[in-house]
Structure formats: C-alpha cells, structure tokens
Amino acid sequence: MEHKWRKLFSYYKPYKWLFISDMFFAVVGAAVTLVIPLIVRYITNQVTALPLNDAVQMVLRLGVLMIGLVLIEFVCNFYIAYYGHIMGAKIEYDMRNEIFAHYQKLSFAFYDNQKVGQLLSRVTNDLFDISELLHHGPEDVFISLIKMIGSFVILFQVNMPLTWVAFAFLPVMLVYAFYFNTKMKHAFKQNRAKIADINSQIEDNLSGIRVVKSFANEEIELKKFYKGNSKFVDAKKRSYLYMGGYNSGLGALTTLVTVVVLMAGGMFIARGTVNASDLITFLLYINNFTEPVKKLVNFTEQFQNGYSGYERFLEILDVEPDIRDGKDAVPVRNLRGDIKFEDVSFRYEDSTDKVLHHVSLDVKAGTYIALVGSSGAGKTTLCSLIPRFYDVTSGRITIDGIDIRHMRLKNLRDQIGIVQQDVYLFAGTVMDNIRYGRPDATDEEVIRAAKLANAHEFIMEMQDHYDTDIGQRGVKLSGGQKQRLSIARVFLKDPPILIFDEATSALDNESERVVQDSLERLAANRTTFVIAHRLSTIRNAEKILVLTEEGIQEEGTHEELLGINGIYAHLYQMQFRKEEAAAPS
Structure with a gap:
C-alpha cells in the first residue's frame, strides 16, 4: 500500500512548483472569500458610526x-482552473506514455487473454479519472477545509450561540449528500453499462449489416435496438430521480440554514444579544460553509473512481513481460539464416497440453520449408517461436548457432519478415504502410519494394497513387492488394528469414497467382517457412514437413511424400478432389 501511495505522489514530482503554486492560489482564493464578509461587518459596525464625510471616504477606500x-479572487480561480488542469493533463500525459510503452513490451501470451476494449479503457477512462483526482482532489479538500474551519472560527468569535445554530445543519447536509451521492453513483454506473450495451449492439449491427440486409431482418434489428434503448431511458430516469433529490435537497437545506439563522438572529436581536451587523455577517458566511459540503462529498466519489482507476493502472504496470532481453543478450546483425530446433516442446501458459512435442529440425540458410497438417497441429505456433512471440517450454532454438534467447529481441525480429493471412494495414497512405517495413527508407526504396511485390501497377491506378489514403485497416483495398502491400513491406525490410502464414489461403485464384509470384520472388535466397493451406502452392518446396499432434510425422519433397502414400498424400488427394469438383465443367 505504501508503495502505491509513494508512486502516486511521484507523478507530482516533475510539476511540484506547479502543484505548490496551485495550492497557494487555492489558499489565497479561499482566504479572500473569508475576508470580504469581515469588511462588510466592519462597515456596518464601525464605519456607519463615523461622521458623514469620514464614513463616505472610508466606504470608498474599503470599496x-x-x-x-x-x-485577486478572479486571478486565483483562473490560475486554479487553467494551470491546475494543465498540471492534471501533463500527469495524465506521463501516465499514458508509461502504460502505452508497457503495452509495447508485453508478449502475445498477455494479449491472448485480454480484450482490446478493456486495455483501451485503462488508457482513456481510467487515466482521466486519475488525473481528475490528482488535480481536483488536494485542491478541493484544501479549499473546503479552509472555508469550513475559517468560517467556524470567525463566526464563533462573532457570536457563539448563532454559530451553533448555523453549523447544526452541517451533519444533516453531509448525511443527506452522502446518501444521494451513493444512489447516484450506482445509477450512473448502470447508465454506463446500458450505453455500453447499446454501443455493442450498434457495432454488431453495422459490422454485420450485409447479413442483416441479405436476410431482410431490418425490422428485427430495430426491435432489438428499441428494447435496449428503452432500458437505457429507464436507467436514465432512475439516475435523474436521485440527481434531482440531491440537488434540490441540498439547495433546500442551504436555504433552510439561511431561514433558521434569520429567525434565530431576529430573536437574538430582539433580546439584544446580537446586533444587525453580526446577523448580516452570518448570512454572508452561510455559503462559505455549505458549499464545501458538496465539494467534500464529490471528492469521496472522485477518490473512489480515481483510486480504483489507479489500481487498474498499476495492475497492468505490475505485469512483467515474460519475453524480454536477458542480461547476456547480444546484438546480432546480418544473420545467414541457419535455424535449428533442438528437442523443442511448447505449451501455452494456461494449458496443460503441449502443442509441440520434442521437435528437432535443422534448416540450412536459404532453404524453402513448407509446413502442412491439420488445424491445431502447431504449424503457426512453431513459426511464432522463431521471432520469440512465445518462448519454448523446453529445448532451444538457434540461429547461426546462437540461442535466440541470447539475442537482443529487436535485433532478432529485425532479421525476420512475416506475411500473414490476416493482413493488418494502418490508417494512412499507401506510402506510410509500405514504409512501416523500414521507417527510414526513401520514397525511391518504397517504390522499388512495391514493384518487386507486384503492387506498383495497381497503386498507380489509384487517385493519389502512393499518397492515397487506404482507410481504416485498408478497407478501400481488395484482399490481394492488401496482401501485396504487406509483401512490399517485407521486401523493404529485406530480412534473411521469412515466415508466410497461409498468406494466400483467403484469396481468389487470380489474386493468388499474382501474390504467389510475389512471394516466390521474395523468398529467393532467404530461409523461408511457409504454412500452407493450399498444397498446390508448395510443390516446389525443398522440404515439406507434415505436423500432427504428435510432432513432425513426415518430411521430404512433394514427390517423396506422395511416394510414401502417407498423411501428406492423403491430404493432397482430398484437396485435389475438392478443387476438381469445384472447377467449372
């Protein structure tokens, strides 16, 4: 717990002078609101008793x-509102940088068990709540305590009985405010849940709009949406009921304090124990000790939201990256690409079953290796071990005789190019997406990579050529075009080791031929691992490995494996018959 608080306060350190000045102006602003009623009391008590000319001069001076x-109060409030929020925004900026940098260090194993929406929430909603707490929390508590204690001390000296009358309402106001604040908190939580359901429903509908329209089910979707939307309105009604009770109740109690003080003050004046100027002073101070009640109650909610957000923030920071550079990691450059799997086994951390069992494999530099087998046999997993997306459970993998766990992670991954079936393109231009392969590449190098990937021709047919915006995830491109851009990225990277993960399985025949030509051109003289879906695309592989749940069951060339008439031959014949049946007669 002490560590959490120490870390939380450490975020103030770079902005300590901003924090101190913010607190200073908060104190000065609160003091001003306490001083003005005292000046009014002095005028009504002392100045009005002076001769006319003296009284006028004194009133003008005091005015x-x-x-x-x-x-001064205006300057203080402006400073608090502007620079205080700037401090909060800077702290939020630092924390967001910290958590985003930490996200970049975490491995696939972490992301396999997380939802992107939840991770995004830590960077947005949680950090906003934390920054609001760190900015407003100390400031609100400080100002509220100064006003309440200051008002009580001043009024106690003016008239003790009337002070007890005025402050008798404070416990009632606090209990009332806490009660309705708790109710509002639960109601607003329900609101957030309902609006999250609506957002999810809208996203689901819009993502599947083609299915909706193909089944002509627009009316059904509207009914589902109306139902969810009605629940949201019901939740809103409940929250507004409590909000109405909170605001109107506190407003009424504040007015009631004024009324009771007036009544009590009137009686005390009639008895001669209070004069009119003291009663006026009391009325001017009422807002000074009732307004802080709202601030303190709001602070409790702010603290709950901010601190729970902070704990969720720390939960992520406390996750240690399971794949990182060891102390003995060495930089590597210009690897040849000799890859060895030495008795490698692997299982996912939440699974007791091994995905790979004692796999041993020796791949010489420049060799073209194809991996085939049924789904779940571990083809993608085996390839994911090479760039250390996951670490082996036992055994080891070496490249050019060096254990990959002894290489610097960035250097290792710089030597490997990956082309996947599900291409991810970033929002931006064609040029930006190809240059992602090597951010320091010149325009000429980007264009050369596009030509090698058979992408230049279709790029030049686009409206703005290489400056064309491709939309979110490349929505404006076909599957084949996306794939060729991803291949161009790898051409630009120019690594000695390649991994093709079913790179053509989702393409039509014509696109597949173009992409396959690009892939073969890219694979020349590089160590290449191909996870094959269509066996017809790997006939020329120098070695084909057949993986099952028991490990590598068969290996050889296309002709050798057909000659064995084993698993590969069976898979090939099945696929050949399917393609033959699907071909137009």
Whole structure:
C-alpha cells in the first residue's frame, strides 16, 4: 500500500512548483472569500458610526479594497482552473506514455487473454479519472477545509450561540449528500453499462449489416435496438430521480440554514444579544460553509473512481513481460539464416497440453520449408517461436548457432519478415504502410519494394497513387492488394528469414497467382517457412514437413511424400478432389 501511495505522489514530482503554486492560489482564493464578509461587518459596525464625510471616504477606500480582493479572487480561480488542469493533463500525459510503452513490451501470451476494449479503457477512462483526482482532489479538500474551519472560527468569535445554530445543519447536509451521492453513483454506473450495451449492439449491427440486409431482418434489428434503448431511458430516469433529490435537497437545506439563522438572529436581536451587523455577517458566511459540503462529498466519489482507476493502472504496470532481453543478450546483425530446433516442446501458459512435442529440425540458410497438417497441429505456433512471440517450454532454438534467447529481441525480429493471412494495414497512405517495413527508407526504396511485390501497377491506378489514403485497416483495398502491400513491406525490410502464414489461403485464384509470384520472388535466397493451406502452392518446396499432434510425422519433397502414400498424400488427394469438383465443367 505504501508503495502505491509513494508512486502516486511521484507523478507530482516533475510539476511540484506547479502543484505548490496551485495550492497557494487555492489558499489565497479561499482566504479572500473569508475576508470580504469581515469588511462588510466592519462597515456596518464601525464605519456607519463615523461622521458623514469620514464614513463616505472610508466606504470608498474599503470599496476599492474589496474590488481589489475580487480581482485577486478572479486571478486565483483562473490560475486554479487553467494551470491546475494543465498540471492534471501533463500527469495524465506521463501516465499514458508509461502504460502505452508497457503495452509495447508485453508478449502475445498477455494479449491472448485480454480484450482490446478493456486495455483501451485503462488508457482513456481510467487515466482521466486519475488525473481528475490528482488535480481536483488536494485542491478541493484544501479549499473546503479552509472555508469550513475559517468560517467556524470567525463566526464563533462573532457570536457563539448563532454559530451553533448555523453549523447544526452541517451533519444533516453531509448525511443527506452522502446518501444521494451513493444512489447516484450506482445509477450512473448502470447508465454506463446500458450505453455500453447499446454501443455493442450498434457495432454488431453495422459490422454485420450485409447479413442483416441479405436476410431482410431490418425490422428485427430495430426491435432489438428499441428494447435496449428503452432500458437505457429507464436507467436514465432512475439516475435523474436521485440527481434531482440531491440537488434540490441540498439547495433546500442551504436555504433552510439561511431561514433558521434569520429567525434565530431576529430573536437574538430582539433580546439584544446580537446586533444587525453580526446577523448580516452570518448570512454572508452561510455559503462559505455549505458549499464545501458538496465539494467534500464529490471528492469521496472522485477518490473512489480515481483510486480504483489507479489500481487498474498499476495492475497492468505490475505485469512483467515474460519475453524480454536477458542480461547476456547480444546484438546480432546480418544473420545467414541457419535455424535449428533442438528437442523443442511448447505449451501455452494456461494449458496443460503441449502443442509441440520434442521437435528437432535443422534448416540450412536459404532453404524453402513448407509446413502442412491439420488445424491445431502447431504449424503457426512453431513459426511464432522463431521471432520469440512465445518462448519454448523446453529445448532451444538457434540461429547461426546462437540461442535466440541470447539475442537482443529487436535485433532478432529485425532479421525476420512475416506475411500473414490476416493482413493488418494502418490508417494512412499507401506510402506510410509500405514504409512501416523500414521507417527510414526513401520514397525511391518504397517504390522499388512495391514493384518487386507486384503492387506498383495497381497503386498507380489509384487517385493519389502512393499518397492515397487506404482507410481504416485498408478497407478501400481488395484482399490481394492488401496482401501485396504487406509483401512490399517485407521486401523493404529485406530480412534473411521469412515466415508466410497461409498468406494466400483467403484469396481468389487470380489474386493468388499474382501474390504467389510475389512471394516466390521474395523468398529467393532467404530461409523461408511457409504454412500452407493450399498444397498446390508448395510443390516446389525443398522440404515439406507434415505436423500432427504428435510432432513432425513426415518430411521430404512433394514427390517423396506422395511416394510414401502417407498423411501428406492423403491430404493432397482430398484437396485435389475438392478443387476438381469445384472447377467449372
């Protein structure tokens, strides 16, 4: 717990002078609101008893003083509102950088068990709540305590009985405010849940709009949406009921304090124990000790939201990256691409079953290796071990005789190019997406990579050529075009080791031929692993490995494996018959 608080306060350190100045102006602003009613009391008590000319001069002087105090209060409140929020935004900026940088260090194993929406929430909603707490929390508590304690001390000296009458309402106001605040908190939580359901429903509908329209089910979707939307309105009604009770109740109690103080003050004046100027002073101070009640109650909610957000923030920071550079990691450059699997076994951390069992494999530099087998046999997993997306459970993998766990992670991955079936393109231009393969590449190098990937021709047919915006995830491109851009990225990277993960399985025949030509051109003289879906695309592989749940069951060339008439031959014949049946007669 102490560590959490120490870390939380450490975020103030770079902005300590901003924090100190913010607190200073908060104190000065609160003090001004306490001083002005005392000046009014002095005028009504002392100045009105002076001769007319003296009284007028004194009122003018005190009026100028009060105007000056109002200007000071304005400056203080502006400083708190502007620079205080700037400090909060800077702290939020630092924390967001910290958590985003940490996200980049975490491995696939972490992301396999997480929802992107939840991770995004830590960077947005949680950090906003934390920054609001760190900015407003100390400031609100400080100002509220100064106003409440200051008002009580001043009024106690003015008239003790009337002070007890005025402050008798504070416990009632606190209990009332806490009760309705708790109710509002639960109601608003329900609101957030309902709006999250609606957002999810809208996203689901819009993502599947083609299915909706193909089944002509627009009416059904509207009914589902109306139902969810009605629940949201019902939740809103409940939250507004509590909000109405909170605001109107506290407003009524504040007015009631004024009424009771007036009644009690009137009786005390009639008895001669209070004069009119003291009663006026009390009325001016009422807002000074009732307004802080709202601030303190709001602070409790702010603290709950901010601190729970902070704990969720720490939960992520406390996750240690399971794949990182070891102390003995060495930089590597210009690897040849000799890859060895030495008795490698692997299982996912939440699974007791091994995906790979004692796999041993020796791949010489420049060799073209194809991996085939049924789904779940471990083809993608085996390839994911090479760039250390996951670490082996036992055994080891070496490249050029060096254990990959002893290489610097960035250097290792710089030597490997991956082309996947599900291509991810970033929002931006064609040029930006190809240059992602090597951010320091020149325009000429990007264009050369596009030509090698058979992408230049279709790029030049686009409206703005290489400056064409491709939309979110490349929505404006076909599957074959996306794939060729991803291949161009790898051409630009120019690594000695390649991994093709079913790169053509989702393409039509014509696109597949173009992409396959690009892939073969890319694979020349590089160590290449191909996870094959269509066996016809790997006939020329120098070695084909057949994986099952028991490990590598068969290996050889296409002709050798057909000659064995085993698993590969069976898979090939099945696929050949399917393609033959699907071909137009």
